[in-house]
Amino acid sequence: MLTLTKAILRGATIGAVGLIAVSANAADISGAGATFPYPIYSKWADAYKKETGVGLNYQSIGSGGGIKQIKAKTVTFGASDMPLKPEELDSAGLLQFPMIMGGVVPVTNLKGIKPGEIKLNGTVLANIYMGEVTKWNDEQIKALNPGVNLPNTAIAPVYRSDGSGTNFLFTDYLSKTSPKFKTLIGANTSVQWPAGIGAKGNEGVANMVKQTEGSIGYVEYAYAKQNGIPFLAMQNKDGKFVEPKITAFQAAAANADWAGSKGYYVLLTDQPGAESWPITGASFILMYKQPQDAAAAAEALKFFAWAYEKGDKLASDLDYVPMPPAVVKMVEKTWGESIKAGDKPVWTASAQ
Incomplete structure (x- = not known):
């Protein structure tokens, strides 16, 4: 095997x-x-x-x-x-x-960029996937990353082309952080993406990001870890920038009310807590x-x-x-x- x-x-x-x-x-x-x-x-x-x-x-x-x-x-x-x-x-x-x-994590393929070196928030990430932020040195990304040498490289968004829960978690989060995204695209297992490259499965997205210079994608963390793809840090609901790791997933999961549901x-997206992914x-x-x-x-x-x-x-x-x-x-x-x-x-x- x-x-x-x-x-x-x-x-x-x-x-x-x-x-x-x-x-x-x-x-x-x-x-x-x-x-x-x-x-x-x-x-x-x-x-x-x-x-x-x-x-x-x-x-x-x-x-x-x-x-x-x-x-x-x-x-x-x-x-x-x-x-x-x-x-x-x-x-x-x-x-x-x-x-x-x-956790679902944004991943990227940019030369010279280390894991967690680029920081994003939900609004800017939504703008990328709506096709409104198209270069890595866009002012919206620069504002979140002072001191980072951002290249003048076109952003190639990679998305799940199949109906998936990863799609749902990602779009649910973007819908919670961007009213415009919620109105134009919304949260579902399958949505109409206005820009980017489609790939099937977490495996397909991981491979497409690895193959495409300037790309950004979203995968379950194990796929990023196993493939050695640099992840992006994200600003959470408390305004703190966090990196994906088990303690950050645990912090978000701690808010779950399973007994009362x-x-x-x-749903565990956009949970409060300074350490929450x-x-x-x-x-x-x-x-x-x-x-x-x-x-x-x-x-x-x-x-x-x-x-x-x-x-x-x-x-x-x-x-x-x-x-x-x-x-x-x-x-x-x-x-x-x-x-x-x-x-x-x-x-x-x-x-x-």
Whole structure:
């Protein structure tokens, strides 16, 4: 099996290819969706396969594709970084729960620029993606970066061309910080970008940025880290410039009110706090409350329970934020109460 680093550096188009190269069998778990959590799902899948012999076939096709596939009942679970609203969950007979948290980071390809050397705020970042700021030495960027030798290089915005939760988190943040962006483009898994270059998946955006001088893109942090792409520092809601790292993601995640949010519908973008990274988000799992294949659903929940219990270090190593123990208890209680075959729970803690 390719290592995660090699897979990302090669920009593998995962599509219908499983996370790990395993022979398909009845015990394998099927899922599809977000590319945001792909690096950690890959790590978990590899470790879980070695421990249990059960494989995970996950199609990293974007949140929009994951939502479509779970609604079409072609996979046991879907994964999305855009949480579905409670009314949509109810109408589809779905349950959602948060699996992991992390950060979306702006990345760039500019000669001589070190990671974090260029600082932006949400307004200027929105203006870049609206095609209004077109050069790296534009006055708006200069004002935020006194003393930085900004080149007279054209900015090439790179965006996600597929329906994705990364798109949603990024556009949700820009919509919160730029009223004009909210009106003209808005927040969604797929939007009409007025300028730039489209690329598929976090993998595709990372590779396009690496190949394009003067580019700017946005990817889940693990992709920036694994590919060695310089990130930009961002001004957060408290007016502080912060760099992407696990403590900054944790600071934003600390504000989450999971217990008070129906259907675990929580958005973590533009959170207050001096240390908070402004484009933080959770990745969610979608499953049916009355699954067609109860055994397959039980296998999936066993994997997620294992990841909650044993996957924290693997997650932290990739700068994801594991779900807090209190949230895990809430989620597992929800599984027992809501995911059933007839009137019997598909999963129980004692079955682990």
